[in-house]
Amino acid sequence: MKKLTLAAAALCLALGGTVARAQDAGALLDLLVKKKLISDQEAEEVRGELVKEAATTSAGKWKLSTPITELELYGDVRLRYEYRGGRLPSNNSGDFGQDHLNDWYERHRERYRLRVGLRGTLADDWFFGLRLETSASNRSTNVTFGGESSGGPFAKGDDGIFVGQAYFGYTGFPDFKFTGGRMPQPLITTSMLWDDDINPEGLAQQWKHTFTFDIGGGGGEAVQSYSKGGYSKDGKGVVAAAASEPFKLKLDLFVNTAQYVYDDENPENPIGPNPTVGSGNGNQTGQQIPTTDAFMLAWQAGARLTFPNSVYIQVAPTLYNYTGNGDSFNIHYVGDPNTNQIGINSLLVFDVPAEIGWKLWDMPMRIFGEFADNIEGHDRAQAAGHPDHTGQHYAWMLGGAIGQLKAKHDWEIRAWYQYAGQFALDPNLVDSDIFDSRVNEKGIAVKAGYMVADAISLNLTWAYSWRINGSLGTGGNGDIPINPLDQYQIFQADCSVKF
Amino acid sequence: MKFKYLALSLALLVAGIAGAHADRLVIKGSDTLGAKLVPQLAEQFKAQHPGTTFDIAAEGSTTGIAAIIDGTAQIGMSSRRAKTSEVGAASSKGKHMKPTIVAFDGIGVIVNSANPIKSLTKKQVEQIFTGEVTDWSAVGGSGGKISVYTRNTSSGTYSDFKELAMKKRDYASGSQKMAGNEQIAAEVGKNPNGVGYVGMAYLKAGGIKAMPIDGSVPTAKSVQAHSYPYWRPTFYYTDGDPSGLAKEFVDFTVGPGGQRIVAQVGFVPIK
Numbered sequence: 128m129k130k131l132t133l134a135a136a137a138l139c140l141a142l143g144g145t146v147a148r149a150q151d152a153g154a155l156l157d158l159l160v161k162k163k164l165i166s167d168q169e170a171e172e173v174r175g176e177l178v179k180e181a182a183t184t185s186a187g188k189w190k191l192s193t194p195i196t197e198l199e200l201y202g203d204v205r206l207r208y209e210y211r212g213g214r215l216p217s218n219n220s221g222d223f224g225q226d227h228l229n230d231w232y233e234r235h236r237e238r239y240r241l242r243v244g245l246r247g248t249l250a251d252d253w254f255f256g257l258r259l260e261t262s263a264s265n266r267s268t269n270v271t272f273g274g275e276s277s278g279g280p281f282a283k284g285d286d287g288i289f290v291g292q293a294y295f296g297y298t299g300f301p302d303f304k305f306t307g308g309r310m311p312q313p314l315i316t317t318s319m320l321w322d323d324d325i326n327p328e329g330l331a332q333q334w335k336h337t338f339t340f341d342i343g344g345g346g347g348e349a350v351q352s353y354s355k356g357g358y359s360k361d362g363k364g365v366v367a368a369a370a371s372e373p374f375k376l377k378l379d380l381f382v383n384t385a386q387y388v389y390d391d392e393n394p395e396n397p398i399g400p401n402p403t404v405g406s407g408n409g410n411q412t413g414q415q416i417p418t419t420d421a422f423m424l425a426w427q428a429g430a431r432l433t434f435p436n437s438v439y440i441q442v443a444p445t446l447y448n449y450t451g452n453g454d455s456f457n458i459h460y461v462g463d464p465n466t467n468q469i470g471i472n473s474l475l476v477f478d479v480p481a482e483i484g485w486k487l488w489d490m491p492m493r494i495f496g497e498f499a500d501n502i503e504g505h506d507r508a509q510a511a512g513h514p515d516h517t518g519q520h521y522a523w524m525l526g527g528a529i530g531q532l533k534a535k536h537d538w539e540i541r542a543w544y545q546y547a548g549q550f551a552l553d554p555n556l557v558d559s560d561i562f563d564s565r566v567n568e569k570g571i572a573v574k575a576g577y578m579v580a581d582a583i584s585l586n587l588t589w590a591y592s593w594r595i596n597g598s599l600g601t602g603g604n605g606d607i608p609i610n611p612l613d614q615y616q617i618f619q620a621d622c623s624v625k626f
Numbered sequence: 627m628k629f630k631y632l633a634l635s636l637a638l639l640v641a642g643i644a645g646a647h648a649d650r651l652v653i654k655g656s657d658t659l660g661a662k663l664v665p666q667l668a669e670q671f672k673a674q675h676p677g678t679t680f681d682i683a684a685e686g687s688t689t690g691i692a693a694i695i696d697g698t699a700q701i702g703m704s705s706r707r708a709k710t711s712e713v714g715a716a717s718s719k720g721k722h723m724k725p726t727i728v729a730f731d732g733i734g735v736i737v738n739s740a741n742p743i744k745s746l747t748k749k750q751v752e753q754i755f756t757g758e759v760t761d762w763s764a765v766g767g768s769g770g771k772i773s774v775y776t777r778n779t780s781s782g783t784y785s786d787f788k789e790l791a792m793k794k795r796d797y798a799s800g801s802q803k804m805a806g807n808e809q810i811a812a813e814v815g816k817n818p819n820g821v822g823y824v825g826m827a828y829l830k831a832g833g834i835k836a837m838p839i840d841g842s843v844p845t846a847k848s849v850q851a852h853s854y855p856y857w858r859p860t861f862y863y864t865d866g867d868p869s870g871l872a873k874e875f876v877d878f879t880v881g882p883g884g885q886r887i888v889a890q891v892g893f894v895p896i897k
Contacts, residue, residue, distance in 0.1 A: 161852060168726070171726075171859065178708065179723070181710050190711070193794045
């Protein structure tokens with residue numbers, strides 16, 4: 128009777144599950160056979176049924192290569208309504224001789240985005256990731272409904288799928304993670320410097336070590352971090368979440384370095400002399416252009432100190448420097464209308480993002496801020512022909528947030544003030560929404576979000592900005608094709624599904 | 627009149643074919659089972675069932691399972707379990723892969739009898755067959771480049787050994803693939819640096835010796851107790867419950883008479 132009961136239990140368990148359950152049941156069957164509760168033949172017949180079930184279910188039809196030890200399918204779909212408007216200067220000061228002063232250029236767009244990815248771990252401490260995205264843009268994954276200029280209504284001309292991420296790496300050394308490819312941003316950043324849609328290409332090295340301290344007794348215990356399990360869910364090299372009991376105090380020290388291939392020069396050695404700067408580039412016209420690849424190097428070292436009750440402080444000083452010019456960014460940046468908006472000359476940016484967080488009445492709150500100084504900002508201003516505006520070499524932001532967006536019925540409100548000087552930042556990397564990819568802008572931004580369900584969120588974003596220096600253009604190429612962008616406003620309403 | 631003879635001849639021919647088919651058993655699949663065990667079982671069965679004929683093709687477990695899916699054999703011999711993809715393919719054709727364990731086997735790791743090495747660990751076996759270790763000195767031997775002999779990819783033993791001993795990793799790129807157990811035993815017997823694996827029925831071949839694995843040797847007792855790490859069941863696969871002559875032969879195989887032969891050939895009886 129006992130045998131029969133156990134065998135029936137095994138059968139029920141085995142038949143009741145998926146492929147993973149089948150594997151578990153296999154071990155259970157082995158145990159039952161070993162204990163002589165069922166025969167090998169009986170176990171085999173149950174196994175056969177399990178395999179048959181697996182083979183005829185959708186999960187069982189997926190076949191993964193042997194080195195894959197874990198695989199996750201993830202992604203999101205977002206619907207967005209967006210209003211975006213920019214105003215030309217309102218008077219003759221700093222209007223660069225343009226017509227239609229005080230006029231607004233406005234766009235209303237309905238958009239969607241799709242991102243779908245696979246990431247996983249491989250045998251022997253390797254990992255990999257792949258993400259496909261709509262839009263070929265480096266700073267956006269959006270597609271505008273009805274955005275095609277040909278092909279009739281509902282044409283698919285701009286609904287392409289592109290490789291957003293393709294990377295792999297190694298976590299075999301304690302505390303270290305090495306990544307190569309087109310990867311999720313491994314650095315701790317904010318939208319002031321980096322649009323979060325950017326997936327940099329190159330190499331990254333990360334080290335993180337966690338120390339825990341008993342406030343009462345002193346002494347420390349080292350805890351390993353970037354193990355296989357330490358690879359964060361969203362693929363980013365963020366620092367660990369709040370300390371868990373029983374630790375009283377936790378200190379995360381981290382170093383992130385990256386070598387990004389910013390722009391490939393082709394060819395590095397042309398037939399004949401190097402190319403020269405074309406007309407329309409001021410005193411640079413006719414100058415020979417160096418033919419070298421452009422690399423961006425990032426050096427970040429920081430700490431996060433977590434106290435009891437989820438109070439934490441994090442600071443991540445970072446230095447960004449550029450080597451070479453590439454073939455797309457080799458003209459000196461100016462930022463004024465009808466001049467170069469993308470040059471990467473004289474950029475050596477020291478950036479300090481910082482954050483303080485705590486919980487009050489079980490509600491997460493935080494204050495965040497960032498200060499960035501382009502150490503070579505003076506040279507950048509002078510090269511742009513503005514030696515009298517060399518003070519435009521710094522940027523900063525300060526804001527606060529309350530709430531979080533993790534589970535159903537969660538909500539969050541975030542607001543901040545941002546100031547970005549004309550020669551402070553790389554305009555090719557700054558956020559494309561808040562201030563329309565521009566520098567020489569200051570203003571406020573507010574975001575509010577609500578989780579309708581665990582996978583569905585509603586988000587509203589509003590930002591308004593003003594030109595900082597009225598005698599300079601607003602450097603960078605945004606969606607609003609006017610320069611200077613004397614005033615700017617954006618409103619976005621999003622509904623997102625995450626899976 | 628001519629028409630009558632023709633009709634009679636045709637009727638006799640049809641009756642003859644039908645009769646021959648009724649007493650003919652087509653068995654395909656595993657070389658491990660089909661090279662020795664099943665032919666001997668067939669001989670004994672024929673002695674008890676005069677007029678029965680067997681068509682046995684031992685070209686690897688994969689071919690046996692494929693034969694059940696295609697309906698070209700009544701019994702598929704296999705030294706491994708049917709894969710999910712094979713079971714799925716069978717289902718899509720309305721077939722149900724029914725396994726019947728006919729014997730247990732231990733896959734013995736063999737080296738040349740002149741090899742001074744006394745035993746291996748599971749880790750060392752994995753390293754040897756994946757090519758991580760290429761010289762005998764790395765596993766306690768006296769030195770010399772290891773020659774790895776494996777079965778070919780249609781063999782159930784090939785995939786069983788990969789799963790049991792190699793964590794499903796790939797074989798060493800320089801490994802040499804052999805058609806059957808006897809060929810592996812013969813090659814290892816000739817090559818002082820050779821290493822391979824064979825079913826228990828082939829461990830008595832000349833010039834080779836079986837390695838204890840983590841101290842456990844492949845014996846009837848250790849395989850039956852499932853304590854030898856590379857033990858495995860061997861199967862007859864049929865389309866659903868066997869019937870007719872196939873059922874009689876399956877019943878004979880798992881019955882006392884058949885299991886005696888199983889033991890005589892060198893496999894381990896199921897009871």
